[in-house]
Each structure stands twice: as structure tokens, then as C-alpha cells.
Amino acid sequence: MKQFPGFLVRVIIFLICLIKSVGASEPPFSVALENSLQIRYIANEGVLLTHGKQKVLIDAHHFQGNPLYDHVPPLRLQQMVNGLKPFDGVSLILATHMHADHFDAATVGQHLLLNSRTRFVASEQMTSLIKKEFKQYEKIRGQIETVTPGVGFFEEGEFNGIRVKLLGMKHSGKRFNTMQNIAYIIKLGKYKLLHIGDADGSIQNFEPFKLPSEGIDIAFIPYWFLTHKALQKIVNEYIQPGRIIAIHIPPAKAAEVAKEVLEYYPGAIVFTKPLQTVEF
Numbered sequence: 001m002k003q004f005p006g007f008l009v010r011v012i013i014f015l016i017c018l019i020k021s022v023g024a025s026e027p028p029f030s031v032a033l034e035n036s037l038q039i040r041y042i043a044n045e046g047v048l049l050t051h052g053k054q055k056v057l058i059d060a061h062h063f064q065g066n067p068l069y070d071h072v073p074p075l076r077l078q079q080m081v082n083g084l085k086p087f088d089g090v091s092l093i094l095a096t097h098m099h100a101d102h103f104d105a106a107t108v109g110q111h112l113l114l115n116s117r118t119r120f121v122a123s124e125q126m127t128s129l130i131k132k133e134f135k136q137y138e139k140i141r142g143q144i145e146t147v148t149p150g151v152g153f154f155e156e157g158e159f160n161g162i163r164v165k166l167l168g169m170k171h172s173g174k175r176f177n178t179m180q181n182i183a184y185i186i187k188l189g190k191y192k193l194l195h196i197g198d199a200d201g202s203i204q205n206f207e208p209f210k211l212p213s214e215g216i217d218i219a220f221i222p223y224w225f226l227t228h229k230a231l232q233k234i235v236n237e238y239i240q241p242g243r244i245i246a247i248h249i250p251p252a253k254a255a256e257v258a259k260e261v262l263e264y265y266p267g268a269i270v271f272t273k274p275l276q277t278v279e280f
């Protein structure tokens with residue numbers, strides 16, 4: 001009988017621990033939402049990343065360019081620059097290079113003008129184009145940061161509270177030799193995301209950055225890297241992402257490309273439908 005109270009105390013402690021551990025494994029709904037990452041397809045290589053209060057737009061401001069590829073329809077572009085849902089409170093705008101199917105200087109300028117909290121970080125070619133083409137540049141110059149790592153080099157910084165690594169990579173194709181193409185590694189919560197723009201698929205272009213040791217969780221990859229044997233080597237050996245999102249898909253060939261991508265990479269997500277959304 002003397003030992004009974006001690007036993008009872010141990011049972012009660014055990015029960016309290018059990019309740020606590022169950023509680024810990026299922027966080028309240030709002031906490032789960034805070035930590036989750038949402039990725040929306042905008043057009044071509046354009047995506048919106050949302051993690052808690054942080055929002056990042058990459059290659060999402062364009063309405064023309066190569067007619068083969070997807071562009072942002074006028075109404076959506078208006079919603080974006082006006083900061084209407086889901087584009088409200090964008091922290092950071094990034095653009096990989098200045099080709100018209102990735103970037104429009106005046107549209108980015110307008111977005112910054114109407115959303116004073118938003119920052120734009122890109123290479124000199126793009127920021128100088130805003131200076132040249134956007135009439136109210138003086139009002140937004142404080143929101144713009146120019147970072148231009150040379151090919152094979154990187155620079156790192158925190159912009160509006162978001163950790164970003166900018167990698168200088170060659171654009172594909174000899175005729176675009178002078179095009180500055182920046183790949184971005186963005187850290188959002190526990191996730192590391194990579195966007196390579198139109199990077200050239202040579203080993204020399206990827207090797208310097210030792211991407212496998214970065215531990216990339218999600219990589220946005222132009223679809224041709226996923227369907228051509230020689231370029232698959234880059235993905236498999238020089239990027240090694242946890243998850244692949246295929247982008248830059250011509251709408252006219254969407255079904256056929258999606259099928260081919262999934263044959264080689266069954267776990268890939270293929271972005272073909274505007275505002276298609278995935279959650280992690």
C-alpha cells in the first residue's frame with residue numbers, strides 16, 4: 001500500500017507526457033500554415049512563392065516575348081502591380097535575365113511604385129533598364145538593389161528579411177553570350193529553392209556552385225533539362241534537387257512535354273496551368 005501513491009504519481013506523469021507529445025506532433029492550424037510553403041505558377045518561368053508573410057515573385061513580370069511561350073495576361077499583370085490578392089505584400093521581386101518572356105522593366109517599376117515595401121534585386125542589365133524605361137525611377141530607386149556576380153561567382157545577402165544567394169551563370173546559346181543570367185537560391189523557412197532562369201546546360205556553368213552540397217529542396221528547371229539525356233546529367237549530378245518543378249513549357253506542347261518529363265522524373269511537378277498551385 002505504501003508504494004501505491006508513488007505508482008499513481010508515475011502514471012499521472014506518464015499521462016501528462018503522452019498528452020503533451022500528441023499535442024506537439026499536431027501543431028495548431030495557424031502554426032502549420034505559417035511553416036508551409038506555397039508555390040503558384042504565373043507564366044513561363046514566372047512563379048510566386050509564399051511562406052508565412054513572405055512573398056517572392058520570380059520572372060513573373062512580362063506580357064510579351066516569344067509567342068511560343070506563356071505570358072502573363074493583362075488583368076493578372078494589373079492585379080500584380082496593384083498588389084491585389086494573391087500578390088498583396090510581395091517582399092521581393094527577382095528576375096533572372098532581361099529577355100522579354102521573363103522581364104518587363106516598366107511593369108516592375110510600376111509594381112515598386114505602388115507597393116513601397118516591395119524590393120527588387122537583380123543584375124545591372126535589368127536595373128539599368130528600369131532606370132532607362134521607367135519615368136518615375138527616382139521615386140523607386142531606394143527599392144532597387146543591383147547585384148551582378150560574374151559568371152562562376154556568387155554573392156549573398158538578406159533582402160527584406162529574405163536570404164538570397166545570387167549565382168552568375170551563362171545564358172544558353174552563343175548568341176546570348178552577353179546576357180547576364182542570374183540563378184537564385186532563396187531560403188524560406190526550412191526550404192531552399194533554386195531558380196536557374198535560362199542557364200546554359202554545360203557542366204562548367206553548374207560545377208563551381210557545388211549545388212548538391214547546398215541541399216536544394218525545390219528546383220525550378222526549364223523542361224529541356226528534363227527531357228534531354230545530356231542535360232539530365234546536370235540535374236542528376238550537378239543539382240540533385242529534392243523536388244523538381246518543370247517550367248518554360250510551350251502551351252501548345254504542354255500535354256506532350258508533361259508526359260515526357262514525368263516518364264523520366266515521375267515525382268516532378270509540371271507547371272502548365274496559370275495559377276496552378278502546390279503546397280509543401
Ligand SMILES: [Zn+2]
Nearest residue numbers: 097099171198
Ligand atoms: Zn532567355
